[in-house]
Amino acid sequence: MPAPPTFRSIAFTLTGFLCLIPLSLQSNAGGLGVTPPDQIRVTDGFAVELVYEVPGKGGSDADGQGSWVSLTVDPQGRLIACDQYGALYRIDVSGDAADVEKLDIEFAGAQxxxxxxxxxxxxxxxxxxxxxxxxxxxxxxxxxxxxxxxxxxxxxxxxxxxxxxxxxxxxxxxxxxxxxxxxxxxxxxxxxxxxxxxxxxxxxxxxxxxxxxxxxxxxxxxxxxxxxxxxxxxxxxxxxxxxxxxxxxxxxxxxxxxxxxxxxxxxxxxxxxxxxxxxxxxxxxxxxxxxxxxxxxxxxxxxxxxxxxxxxxxxxxxxxxxxxxxxxxxxxxxxxxxxxxxxxxxxxxxxxxxxxxxxxxxxxxxxxxxxxxxxxxxxxxxxxxxxxxxxxxxxxxxVGDEDDSAAPKSDDTAKDLRQLRHRIEKLHTGQPTDVALNLAVRNLGHDDRAIRFASRIALEHHDVAQWIDAALKSKNDRAVIQAAVAIARVGTPDHRGQVLAALGDIDVDALDDQSVIDLTRAYALTFLRLNAGDQVATPSDAQRQQIVDQLNDRFPSGKDNLDRELARLLVFVNADGIVPRVIAQLNDAPSQESQIHYAMILRHRIGDAPAKVQRDYFSWFNRMRDARGGMSFGGFVKNIQDAAAEGLTDDDRQTLASVLNPPVKSDAVAEEARPLVKQWSVDDLAEHVASPGRAFDFQRGKEMFVAAQCYKCHRMGLEGGILGPDLTGAGGRFSVTDLLSSIIEPGKVISDQYGATQFLTDDGRVVVGRVINLNGNKLSVMTNMLDPSSLTSIDRDTIEETAPARNSMMPSGLVDTLNEDEIADLVAYLRAGGRSDHALYAKVSGADASAD
CATH class of the missing domain: 2.120.10.30 (TolB, C-terminal domain)
Incomplete structure (x- = not known):
């Protein structure tokens, strides 16, 4: 991987939003025309130029050439382009100006x-x-x-x-x-x-x-x-x-x-x-x-x-x-x-x-x-x-300096593994010899995921009777799990008992986390597929107990993906006490994604739960009122709640009336969840955050990641949002001061990837945000990272000027409701990449605390 490129007016930093060296506003001549090349930012050493402005405003003009959506190069070196709704065009780019002709054939709509x-x-x-x-x-x-x-x-x-x-x-x-x-x-x-x-x-x-x-x-x-x-x-x-x-x-x-x-x-x-x-x-x-x-x-x-x-x-x-x-x-x-x-x-x-x-x-x-x-x-x-x-x-x-970099070296190990995968993939077509089929059986438990995948697919192409015994009798538990997945997909209900017996013999304690996830999926597919009708097979008491004995004590593990799948399977088999344990995860999971997952898998079980558990479950939906997501987000949450409520009795509904139908809280009188502590500056905090004179508190740092709303846009490990950059590795790239600066002064230095644009319209409006959709002359602009479904529409014909935004879309003041110790633990959590086993938590603050 080469070093990340620099941009002519851009530097990369933690927050990941745009703050450029000020550029003069560029006129769009009344909003019409293509984006000028000087408003396109490219990696240092490269230059961009406009070759041809397609006439006709994207096809709205009868004399126009449409809106081009595909390119190819013909044998004579000319480009051919197609209009999304219209004709084909050929472009000669060999001269000083592009020579464009419409191809003389009735044709339309190529993509x-x-x-x-x-x-x-x-x-x-x-x-x-x-x-x-x-x-x-x-x-x-x-x-x-x-x-x-x-x-x-x-x-x-x-x-x-x-x-x-x-x-x-x-x-x-x-x-x-x-x-x-x-x-x-x-x-x-x-x-x-x-x-x-x-x-x-x-x-x-x-x-x-x-x-x-x-x-x-x-x-x-x-x-x-x-x-x-x-x-x-x-x-x-x-x-x-x-x-x-x-x-x-x-x-x-x-x-x-x-x-x-x-x-x-x-x-x-x-x-x-x-x-x-x-x-x-x-x-x-x-x-x-x-x-x-x-x-x-x-x-x-x-x-x-x-x-x-x-x-x-x-x-x-x-x-x-x-x-x-x-x-x-x-x-x-x-x-x-x-x-x-x-x-x-x-x-x-x-x-x-x-x-x-x-x-x-x-x-x-x-x-x-x-x-x-x-x-x-x-x-x-x-x-x-x-x-x-x-x-x-x-x-x-x-247009940069002459390239003197060497070609990348060949990875012989990777090449050998690809060749093995290709040999196995030959079994995806045609009839194999016994020797060839054994190749797939032998590699079902391979350390390489792609080879395991290819091997399983190879077996699925051939009669189960040819390989089921050899695959299920493998001494490699990972191979047995893959075999179970394959049998579930192509076998018959008669195979269910054989598959479940093989899965029951697996030593779960010897499996890594991914293999345990694979095991839960193998069980799921066995009950989904190996049944006599369209309904999911119901586990017998013995089959249920087998799964409980293997997996019940492992939930929760504190590992997000694993816990999601353990919870799904344990809810399916109705393991003892599983609903209250999942409710605990619903309340404690730091990301709204994980919380929604747990709410979703309990929606058909909550009707049988005790009244207190039901109240805890439905109370969560009220807390989710302030959560934000895409256009379907609110509808999804409501549909989950509605599905869960269908399982309630009339008495349950009466008991839960205050939770199911809470009074609507006006935004105008809503109290802040946390009071203002101070409008912090970097200088206020730098020394204390680096050396607070005590051990850093991992759990509090994790909680502050939520309290400061970081998780809504940023991911830490497997949890959090995706609109801002992933912060898991930020602690390895930035000092304590850099981290503080990016949190407190988010507009100081920002990555182009998350950049915003400022639009000035002819009626004096200023709209700042990221363009996320276009339709004809209409731009849809996301103006609030914490509410991505809230969009502002701008007609390009009304745009007078555009420029890179000087302020970040990341809100300022997010830590102003936190005290010094809480901010110190938040920054430590960032430095540790969200890992409780990081060396930072083994240290007592002082000279060593700022060394990471």
Whole structure:
């Protein structure tokens, strides 16, 4: 991973919000036109220029050229772009000015383009033109496409429809992706994904509180491959939400950038936008509403890199660029809503990849739709537009010093593990020999997650009778767990007893935390799938006792992911005393996400609980009134409460009347939860926070992380919000003074990734916030990080001036209700990365306390 880049007017610090060296306000000429290049900030050593301003305000003008959403490079080095709702355009960028022509073929609505096999392939996503993959060919040599063939019909019209295409590394086939509103073709020659997908929720699920995609079920979005004529179709992976683009790296491995559901922010089922390594047969766990699978499930492959809130569009590796070595090897991903291009630095991590990312270019608004690298001039080209927003074509070149960095060294261990994974993945197609099938059985318990995953998928493709005995008799408990997951997915109810007996023999004390999570999932799938009908199988008394004996004493463990899954399974089997223990976690968990999880899994059990437990449970909903999240957040919480209340008797309702229907407290007379102590300065606190003369108190530091509302925007370990930067590693990068400064003076130095913009409108309004959505000329701006569902709409035609905001979106005064000792413990908690076993807590303050 290279060192994070610096920006021309940006420095990185803890708070992660924007504070730039003041720039002069830039006029938008009445709000019209593309974002000027001098308002786009790029990494040092790079320069951005506007190549072409697309006429027509994104398609609202009859003489316009629409809103461009996809790019490709043709064999002659020209770019081809498509309007989201209209025609195709070819752009010659070899001269001083771009030469743009509309292609002379009736065509509309492409959201993916690829020049290959002597043709232009266009993937249409439209309500007005037949959707799916078309092959356009020039049959008479006049440099115009005159023949079109609909080689892969797909349903379209939703923005979660058919999208980008790329060539396979061997140049023989095409791979494409489609979002979760696209139906799978029904004529696959090969499905690397076992065709047994289901919802798989042990305690049920709830649809989106606003009704979005309530009827869309598994398998979700997908990746498929096909021959140049559209035939020999192969399903590669499923379980995506809405990945817009895909790209292969030099190892021949496929990646995509999948979308989040921004309405879910603040809930436990929210998953950030993320880069996924798309391996053979992979499932990534998208389900609608509350049903999205956690990344840690053994039957979901998870993410290579979590990015955060955003709206993924085009992606591309920089191999064809003239960039320095470290940037030439990066994966560039476009975030349409927040106006970012991120550079993702992937590194081998066993048989898969992990990595980090930095913001490479950003602007407001900068609705980036696609990225293409030109092998001729080595520049990055990108388009902005979409949803009829003003469109433009830009170019980024490297203009810095000559690159003298060495190519990254090959990781032979990772290469060997990838090769092993590939050998196992051959079992995802065709009939294996016994020797080959044994390879999968032997690797079910491999230390590498990707190899375990590939091995399980391999077994699921073949008759259970061929491998069940060998897999369940493995001496490796992790292998037995994976085998149980596989049998649950492809077996029959007759296998349930055999699977449960094998799981009961596992030595839980010898398992690591992830393997215990896998065990809870194996049990869940066994009862969900290995049953005679559609209903979840009811455990027998002996089966219930088996699970209680293995797992009951482990809850709570103090480890968030593990506790969530232990609670889910123990509630399912109705372990003795489980409801009051989960209520305790509901009240004590430091993040609202964890609290909501516990409320959700108890919703159908609370009716049988004692009156005091019921009161504790329903009182929690009243405390959640001040919590904030995405657009569906409040509706989700209300729906959970309503579902729980359905289980109450009339007598229960009467007893709980004051809790179920509390008086509405007016904001105007609401008292502060904590009184003002002082408007603190860094100088007031620096000495005491570094050396308070006592041992630091971990629990109080954790509580102050909540009291100061840090958790609403920032993550510490596995808990907290996602709108601000992750603070888990902040203590390793910043001194005590730096941490204090970032808390007390949040606008002093701020990262560009979380930057705000100031908009001045023609009626004198000043709006400060982050652009998170566009539609035509309308900008949706988030103005309050603590209430992300509160948006301000601005008409671009009314904007007079824009500039980077000088003040942070992080509120000031958050620690003014804390005393000196509480602030000292909060900063210690940050320095320790939220770890109670950190050496900081073994020290008594003094000279040593400030040494970390």
């Amino acid at each position: 993916g383009l690829l020049c290959a096999f002597g043709s232009l392939y266009a993937n249409v996503n439209s309500r007005d033109f037949p959707s799916g993959v078309w092959r356009l060919t020039d049959t008479d040599g006049d440099d115009q496409y005159d023949k079109k063939e609909h080689i892969l019909p797909l349903n379209g019209g939703s923005e979660h429809g058919p999208h980008a295409m790329v060539l396979t590394p061997d140049g023989k086939r095409i791979v494409t992706c489609a979002g979760n509103n696209t139906n799978l073709p029904d004529d696959f020659a090969i499905s690397r994904v076992p065709e047994v997908w289901d919802e798989d929720h042990l305690l049920g699920r709830m649809p989106d509180a606003r009704g979005h995609n309530a009827n869309r079920m598994a398998p979700g979005g997908f990746v498929i491959a096909f021959d140049p004529d559209g035939g020999n179709r192969e399903l590669i992976a499923t379980g995506f939400r809405n990945h817009y683009d895909i790209a292969f790296n030099t190892d021949g491995e496929l990646f995509t950038y999948d979308a989040d559901m921004e309405w879910d922010v603040g809930t436990p089922w929210y998953r950030p936008t993320r880069v996924n390594h798309v391996i053979s047969g992979a499932e990534f766990g998208w389900r609608n509403g509350t049903g999205k699978w956690p990344a840690y499930y053994p039957d979901s492959f998870g993410a290579a890199v979590d990015i955060g809130p955003g709206s993924p569009t085009g992606i591309a590796f920089g191999y064809d660029s003239g960039f320095p070595q470290q940037y030439r090897n990066a994966l560039y991903i476009a975030d349409w809503s927040y106006g970012n291009i991120h550079a993702v630095f992937l590194r081998p991590d066993g048989a898969t990849y992990s990595g980090e990312f930095v913001t490479f270019a950003t602007g407001a608004p900068l609705p980036v739709t696609d990225i293409a690298f030109h092998p001729g001039d080595g520049a990055m080209y990108f388009t902005i537009g979409g949803r009829r927003a003003q469109s433009g074509l830009y170019r980024i070149r490297y």
